[in-house]
Amino acid sequence: MENNKKTILSGIQPSGAMTLGTYLGALKNWAALSETYDCYFTIVDMHAITARQDPAELRKRTLSQLAQYIACGIDPQNNTLFIQSHVPAHAQLGWVLSCYTMFGELSRMTQFKDKSAKNAENINAGLFTYPSLMAADILLYQADLVPVGDDQKQHIELTRDVAVRFNGVYGDVFKLPEPYIPKIGARIMDLQSPTEKMSKSEISGGGCVLLLDSPDDIMRSFKRAKTDSETSVRHDPAEKPGVSNLMQIYSACTNKSFSAIEDEFAGKGYGDFKQSVGEVVVETLRPIREEALRLIADKSYLETIYAQGAQKAAATANRTLNKVYKKIGFITA
């Protein structure tokens, strides 16, 4: 059906179980925007293999991630939910765009620098050219908007640079996408190391809350959350990273402002505060977890959704890919 809605594309790597950070930075906004935009939400398994994955785990996480997308409130009938590797145009355009992305640009990517520092024994070529594939993900759908957390902003800027470069040579082939980064929740920090981003690929330290964690586990994580030696609930990320992060989480779940939160907990200790943050997170995630667990058990339903999604996504993606192939001088097969 033709419509005048603007287009959204976004994706999450199935490189680990999705966290509260993934939810507040991205998924929550996907769900909120999914009614008004024409949305493509993908599970980027091709990106995930830039780090070594256990095959059985990857398969399991991919399906579980699809269930969690739906459980977060993204209606699979009105939105296109698909698995990246099911749509070959991503790899195809990714290759083309890697020829229009400069070595120097890729070398400046913070995520590449971070990930290669943490994983010195596997700094593979895919990890380096990852942003060209991400640019392909976005540009294939002529996306207007890309809802992501703060850490993806640099990749979207690079996507725009590559699109401008390509358009400069061949005419207006790609639409230039804008990032959509929430004011609150764009960078949720680890509860144990609040100067580090909460990350699904590093959940070992106990500072990570997963979307599918049980209420008891969530409460335990918040009760143990690192704070500081003061007692006042005050927003000051430089001096009080732990408390400020908890305030950010509380604000993102309740829509309360920082000053309202400071008032609410004035004169109360950190124990009460952590208990309250834990409780709002439990209540935010409870319906998502319940619905996700129900859907994970319904494998044939999930198979139908991703099969439909791949078909719809491929139809759009191939239009852009064909245009690109023509422009650069490939003979149409």
Ligand code: TYM
């Ligand atoms: P990924 O899989 O690391 O994270 C998925 C999304 O969740 C956001 N996010 C967070 N937001 C706030 N606080 C956190 N602690 C936190 N952790 C993760 C991320 O910003 C992201 O929006 N390269 C992307 C995946 C990707 C993609 C794309 C995204 C591939 N192709 C096309 C958008 C469009 C990534 O590694 O995200």
